[in-house]
Amino acid sequence: MNERPGNGPAIEARGLVKRYGDEVVAVDGVDLSIPTNRIYGLLGPNGAGKTTMISILTTLLEPTAGEAKVVGLDVVKQASDVRQRIGVTFQEMVLDDELTGRQVLDYHGRLYRMGKAERKARTEELLALVELVQAAERQAKTYSGGMKRRLELARALMTTPEVLFLDEPTLGLDPRTRARIWDYLRDLREEGGTTLLLTTHYMDEAEELADTVGIIDRGKLVAEGLPQELIEQMGADTIHVIGDGERDEFVEKVRTLPFVQTVDVGRTVIQIGVDSGSKRLVEIISQATGSAFTVEDIRVSKPSLGDVFLKYTGRRLRDTDGNRTQHRMPLMS
Amino acid sequence: MAAAATLWSKQMRKFLANPEEMFGLMIQPILWVVLFGAGMKRMLPADMAGSEDPYVTFMLPGIVVLSALGGAIGGGSVWLTERLRGIVKGYLVAPIPRLSILMGNALSTMTKSMFQAIIVLMVGVLLGAKLNANPLGWLGGLVLVAGFGLGFSGIALAMASQTDNPGAYHAMIMVFNLPLLFLSNALYPLATMPTWMRIGSLLNPVTHTTDGLRQMMFRDPSALAGSDPLPLWLCWVAVLAFAALGMCLAYAAFRKSIN
Numbered sequence: 403m404n405e406r407p408g409n410g411p412a413i414e415a416r417g418l419v420k421r422y423g424d425e426v427v428a429v430d431g432v433d434l435s436i437p438t439n440r441i442y443g444l445l446g447p448n449g450a451g452k453t454t455m456i457s458i459l460t461t462l463l464e465p466t467a468g469e470a471k472v473v474g475l476d477v478v479k480q481a482s483d484v485r486q487r488i489g490v491t492f493q494e495m496v497l498d499d500e501l502t503g504r505q506v507l508d509y510h511g512r513l514y515r516m517g518k519a520e521r522k523a524r525t526e527e528l529l530a531l532v533e534l535v536q537a538a539e540r541q542a543k544t545y546s547g548g549m550k551r552r553l554e555l556a557r558a559l560m561t562t563p564e565v566l567f568l569d570e571p572t573l574g575l576d577p578r579t580r581a582r583i584w585d586y587l588r589d590l591r592e593e594g595g596t597t598l599l600l601t602t603h604y605m606d607e608a609e610e611l612a613d614t615v616g617i618i619d620r621g622k623l624v625a626e627g628l629p630q631e632l633i634e635q636m637g638a639d640t641i642h643v644i645g646d647g648e649r650d651e652f653v654e655k656v657r658t659l660p661f662v663q664t665v666d667v668g669r670t671v672i673q674i675g676v677d678s679g680s681k682r683l684v685e686i687i688s689q690a691t692g693s694a695f696t697v698e699d700i701r702v703s704k705p706s707l708g709d710v711f712l713k714y715t716g717r718r719l720r721d722t723d724g725n726r727t728q729h730r731m732p733l734m735s
Numbered sequence: 736m737a738a739a740a741t742l743w744s745k746q747m748r749k750f751l752a753n754p755e756e757m758f759g760l761m762i763q764p765i766l767w768v769v770l771f772g773a774g775m776k777r778m779l780p781a782d783m784a785g786s787e788d789p790y791v792t793f794m795l796p797g798i799v800v801l802s803a804l805g806g807a808i809g810g811g812s813v814w815l816t817e818r819l820r821g822i823v824k825g826y827l828v829a830p831i832p833r834l835s836i837l838m839g840n841a842l843s844t845m846t847k848s849m850f851q852a853i854i855v856l857m858v859g860v861l862l863g864a865k866l867n868a869n870p871l872g873w874l875g876g877l878v879l880v881a882g883f884g885l886g887f888s889g890i891a892l893a894m895a896s897q898t899d900n901p902g903a904y905h906a907m908i909m910v911f912n913l914p915l916l917f918l919s920n921a922l923y924p925l926a927t928m929p930t931w932m933r934i935g936s937l938l939n940p941v942t943h944t945t946d947g948l949r950q951m952m953f954r955d956p957s958a959l960a961g962s963d964p965l966p967l968w969l970c971w972v973a974v975l976a977f978a979a980l981g982m983c984l985a986y987a988a989f990r991k992s993i994n
Contacts, residue, residue, distance in 0.1 A: 462824060485829060495821075497822075500749045501749065509745050513829045515737060541752075
């Protein structure tokens with residue numbers, strides 16, 4: 403591994419701001435500090451500022467204010483050194499698809515001034531890793547979406563980067579391909595030596611992969627922590643009740659119970675925050691007994707990152723971008 | 736400039752894997768030589784139409800220049816496609832000088848244009864155009880065409896950096912095509928033009944490239960030119976200045992588009 407100046411974090415940002423014109427603030431004062439050998443998941447809805455963050459950290463955009471360092475190097479003043487040390491995949495597919503898979507990797511290595519023997523060895527190693535050996539001599543335009551993504555991942559890994567930036571790495575992929583890509587990324591962490599910053603608007607992806615999750619909304623980092631920690635901070639389990647009849651009376655009675663922390667009355671569902679869901683289920687139901695309220699459906703849920711997101715942003719993390727066909731919805735409670 | 740060489744090599748490989756692009760760009764110049772050349776031949780006074788084909792000899796240099804222009808337009812659309820598909824972003828995150836990205840494109844465009852120019856030349860020679868017997872002059876002529884190609888690729892790249900719409904790019908660039916051909920000495924001599932047209936033609940680098948090419952590469956250039964040719968040094972100066980101007984335009988537009 404290359405020596406880096408100091409043994410600081412792999413990625414560090416202070417007061418990062420990106421403004422377009424006078425109106426649009428894409429990134430609004432973000433501080434980040436990501437230690438080496440971690441997978442950091444930047445979670446947020448479309449338009450939250452994730453891609454702008456990545457663009458700044460990968461030297462594509464200069465910040466309006468603040469500063470950022472990757473492996474201790476300033477992304478503006480030492481952009482060229484930063485570029486040498488990072489690997490990137492973009493949100494959209496970016497492939498010279500008239501080239502074969504093998505050529506894509508080889509040209510990438512040449513651009514980064516890798517020697518011929520090293521290029522050749524690394525190409526074969528990566529083709530094997532992403533299971534594209536069979537397809538290596540075919541033009542990339544004949545590849546499926548998942549194969550293209552895997553090729554892109556291999557290309558980003560070609561130069562053995564110290565920091566890997568993946569912008570929505572599994573966007574639009576089928577579940578099986580996603581699971582495979584997650585596997586590669588986990589393997590990469592096991593191997594060590596690589597810090598990974600990925601953006602996603604999928605809760606499950608963040609939960610599955612990230613050591614640390616940062617929730618970004620409207621350009622601000624609103625929460626950060628280990629996924630489990632963030633979820634535990636939510637404290638309560640939630641009991642969801644759907645019923646018919648005098649809801650107000652039922653809600654009033656439930657509110658007075660000592661173990662009830664919050665009561666959220668929605669249009670159809672009443673959400674009750676309690677210390678332990680399974681233990682309190684019966685007691686909640688019993689409140690309805692003898693009242694003009696009938697419980698029709700009741701369900702306990704553990705809080706998820708989705709709830710964490712809801713808490714910090716007041717919004718559900720739902721994909722509102724109608725142009726894209728999603729294969730699944732983000733994990734919701 | 737290792738990066739420029741890598742990008743050049745990549746473009747060339749794609750080009751060779753995809754010969755349709757080259758043939759597509761060559762159809763137009765070849766039609767000019769074959770159809771326009773054949774049509775014009777009989778209009779010339781009998782004493783000028785000797786054993787060879789003086790009109791094809793006369794027009795071929797201009798059409799070679801036209802094919803270089805077509806190549807430059809192709810280079811601009813390669814750039815536009817790479818921009819729109821995000822491939823340029825891939826170059827921008829790579830540790831390579833910004834200028835090498837532009838150079839890689841311009842050099843590969845120039846190489847492709849040279850291929851096309853040579854093929855068009857060969858077609859013209861088959862149809863009766865006469866070259867002189869001076870291989871050094873041929874080389875000089877090709878360099879001159881390359882210089883013109885570089886200048887025009889600069890203009891094409893600048894335009895391709897400023898639009899996000901391939902249709903708009905082609906519409907914009909096609910505006911140049913015919914006026915540059917007609918307002919030059921490619922199809923008819925400067926001497927027979929009305930004065931206003933001659934002035935316009937003298938401001939058009941196609942004229943200087945064509946004239947230089949005629950003098951260096953073709954037999955008896957004055958037979959149909961009907962006047963003294965332009966001084967050769969002037970042709971060189973004009974073409975080199977045009978090449979430099981084109982590259983400056985491209986670089987300025989490129990810097991603007993990546994920020």
